[in-house]
Amino acid sequence: xxxxxxxxAVALLLAGMGTVQVLSIREETQTWDEGFDIAAGYSxxxxxxxxxxxxxxxxxxxxxxxxLLFMDLRLPLEHPSWAETDNVxxxxxxxxxxxxxxxxxxxRARLMTILLTLCLGLAVAVWTRxxxxxxxxxxxxxxxxxxxxxxxxxxxxxxxxxxxxxMFLATITWSNYLESGRRRHLVLxxxxxxLAVVSKFSSALLLPIFTALFAARWLQMYGTSGFxxxxxxxxxxxxxxxxxxxxxxxxxxxxxxxxxxxxxxxxTRGVRAADxxxxxxxxxxxxxxKAGKVMAWAAHRLGLQAHSFPVAVGLVANHNAIGHQAYLxxxxxxxxxxxxxxxxxxxxxxxxxxxxxxxxxxxxxARLGRGRFRELLRGAxxxxxxxxxxxxxxxxxxxxxxxxxxxxGVRHLLPIYPFLFIALSAALWKSRWKFRRHAVLLAGxxxxxxxxxxxxxxxxxxxxxxxxxxxxxxYLVDSNIDWGQEAxxxxxxxxxxxxxxxxxxxxxxxxLWDPGINLHNVPKTHxxxxxxxxxxxVAMSVTPLKGAYVPPEDFAWLRxxxxxxxxxxxxxxxxxxxxxxxxxxxx
Numbered sequence: 001x002x003x004x005x006x007x008x009a010v011a012l013l014l015a016g017m018g019t020v021q022v023l024s025i026r027e028e029t030q031t032w033d034e035g036f037d038i039a040a041g042y043s044x045x046x047x048x049x050x051x052x053x054x055x056x057x058x059x060x061x062x063x064x065x066x067x068l069l070f071m072d073l074r075l076p077l078e079h080p081s082w083a084e085t086d087n088v089x090x091x092x093x094x095x096x097x098x099x100x101x102x103x104x105x106x107x108r109a110r111l112m113t114i115l116l117t118l119c120l121g122l123a124v125a126v127w128t129r130x131x132x133x134x135x136x137x138x139x140x141x142x143x144x145x146x147x148x149x150x151x152x153x154x155x156x157x158x159x160x161x162x163x164x165x166x167m168f169l170a171t172i173t174w175s176n177y178l179e180s181g182r183r184r185h186l187v188l189x190x191x192x193x194x195l196a197v198v199s200k201f202s203s204a205l206l207l208p209i210f211t212a213l214f215a216a217r218w219l220q221m222y223g224t225s226g227f228x229x230x231x232x233x234x235x236x237x238x239x240x241x242x243x244x245x246x247x248x249x250x251x252x253x254x255x256x257x258x259x260x261x262x263x264x265x266x267x268t269r270g271v272r273a274a275d276x277x278x279x280x281x282x283x284x285x286x287x288x289x290k291a292g293k294v295m296a297w298a299a300h301r302l303g304l305q306a307h308s309f310p311v312a313v314g315l316v317a318n319h320n321a322i323g324h325q326a327y328l329x330x331x332x333x334x335x336x337x338x339x340x341x342x343x344x345x346x347x348x349x350x351x352x353x354x355x356x357x358x359x360x361x362x363x364x365x366a367r368l369g370r371g372r373f374r375e376l377l378r379g380a381x382x383x384x385x386x387x388x389x390x391x392x393x394x395x396x397x398x399x400x401x402x403x404x405x406x407x408x409g410v411r412h413l414l415p416i417y418p419f420l421f422i423a424l425s426a427a428l429w430k431s432r433w434k435f436r437r438h439a440v441l442l443a444g445x446x447x448x449x450x451x452x453x454x455x456x457x458x459x460x461x462x463x464x465x466x467x468x469x470x471x472x473x474x475y476l477v478d479s480n481i482d483w484g485q486e487a488x489x490x491x492x493x494x495x496x497x498x499x500x501x502x503x504x505x506x507x508x509x510x511x512l513w514d515p516g517i518n519l520h521n522v523p524k525t526h527x528x529x530x531x532x533x534x535x536x537x538v539a540m541s542v543t544p545l546k547g548a549y550v551p552p553e554d555f556a557w558l559r560x561x562x563x564x565x566x567x568x569x570x571x572x573x574x575x576x577x578x579x580x581x582x583x584x585x586x587x
Contacts, residue, residue, distance in 0.1 A: 540563075
């Protein structure tokens with residue numbers, strides 16, 4: 001497969017992915033987080049104040065707000081939400097009461113995420129080609145470009161795709177360093193590690209990933225006996241390398257948080273007496289978690305000033321300690337389940353990818369069954385570092401994900417997919433199985449077919465074995481299917497049918513409801529009189545319908561009823577209009 005074919009194919013796949021993302025996102029309203037993420041990024045650029053959405057690092061918000069700097073937008077610093085650090089209120093005020101239409105602001109910010117998604121796809125193709133050849137690179141890119149989860153979350157203003165990009169770059173540059181020993185690869189690993197850190201704190205899983213890859217490389221170089229003999233030298237080498245990575249990462253953090261550079265210096269009692277406005281870190285950091293308590297103790301001993309980066313780390317640690325309400329298989333929990341992400345992977349990963357994983361695993365087990373264990377060990381010793389990279393990195397990340405109490409959705413698993421696609425593609429193309437081409441073709445067709453079938457509702461994707469998006473709420477809700485993105489379609493749905501009264505329970509922050517439609521609250525289960533007198537079209541977001549983020553019994557009376565329609569799989573429609581006013585609800 002020559003260069004003439006490879007690059008046009010890469011361009012075609014990425015152009016197709018970008019086109020689908022742009023066309024599908026134009027009809028979706030803001031998801032739950034996007035309004036305050038955009039407002040936060042714009043406020044960072046204009047004020048250097050990180051108070052809005054401080055829990056998450058600022059890099060992605062900086063990037064998404066970049067095109068907004070060329071618009072004459074109003075930053076509502078006079079609104080109470082700014083002084084009160086009310087994320088949602090500030091996001092609503094900025095997005096819906098500005099000089100430019102909310103749709104324009106939202107679309108321009110989303111374009112930056114789409115651009116980063118395409119950059120990630122290009123990185124997957126280039127690195128895979130250099131390690132496993134052009135055929136494996138194109139198949140990995142095909143899986144990437146048609147993956148509904150990457151298409152979906154690669155269009156939104158969130159940190160999920162941003163951290164996926166920089167975690168991938170950090171891992172492959174670290175892999176390159178382990179293979180070559182070159183300083184420039186180590187420098188790149190440190191810089192991209194830092195960029196991942198200021199994208200999202202889940203990037204902390206890079207530490208065990210880097211450690212596992214280093215150990216695998218050291219074992220490969222010296223064997224079992226040599227590994228122990230050279231252990232001390234290996235530890236020193238690893239410590240020096242990670243010190244360089246840490247130093248470069250700290251440099252990146254200090255640059256991204258440049259407006260607060262002065263707060264990096266300790267504040268003595270004399271300095272605090274001269275400037276009473278100085279706030280100390282031990283007063284600012286959240287201390288309800290063990291990590292927060294340790295950080296506060298160290299900050300007190302060192303006299304550190306309040307800085308947004310350690311404050312954000314404390315907030316995330318506290319969030320994980322107190323839990324986050326999650327839904328799985330009809331159950332609701334504040335601390336999640338260890339098997340949450342295995343279920344997410346099983347029902348949200350495209351069928352073609354699961355098939356490729358099954359075949360690749362079967363080929364490996366077949367070799368073991370034929371008594372080739374020693375041959376496999378010899379092959380592992382001689383295998384390029386790239387093989388360890390694409391297998392260990394997703395396994396370590398996946399294992400780490402099962403240990404968190406924040407179980408929100410497949411978007412938290414996005415960093416595993418680029419590695420998984422490369423590993424499966426390389427495993428199939430490098431195998432000697434005579435039907436490998438047929439397997440590649442079938443897997444690719446299945447992924448493409450499911451992706452095209454779900455268009456334009458990519459967020460609601462569930463694979464065919466799970467029953468598809470209609471059955472999705474049996475397994476998951478929230479950002480897996482219902483994130484507030486279908487509010488605009490609901491408005492059009494009611495307007496086209498001449499419906500004037502809509503009883504709504506909406507999971508989102510959309511504000512531009514049609515003034516010609518009267519919105520009412522959906523009666524709760526215990527409100528028997530209101531339920532008896534109901535005369536409206538009921539529109540229920542599936543997240544509260546399933547009892548997530550609301551008392552589970554609130555809408556139990558609706559859960560046993562069959563909706564007359566669904567808006568993009570995430571808003572269920574029930575016809576409670578009186579017969580004299582009823583309008584057939586058909587798509």
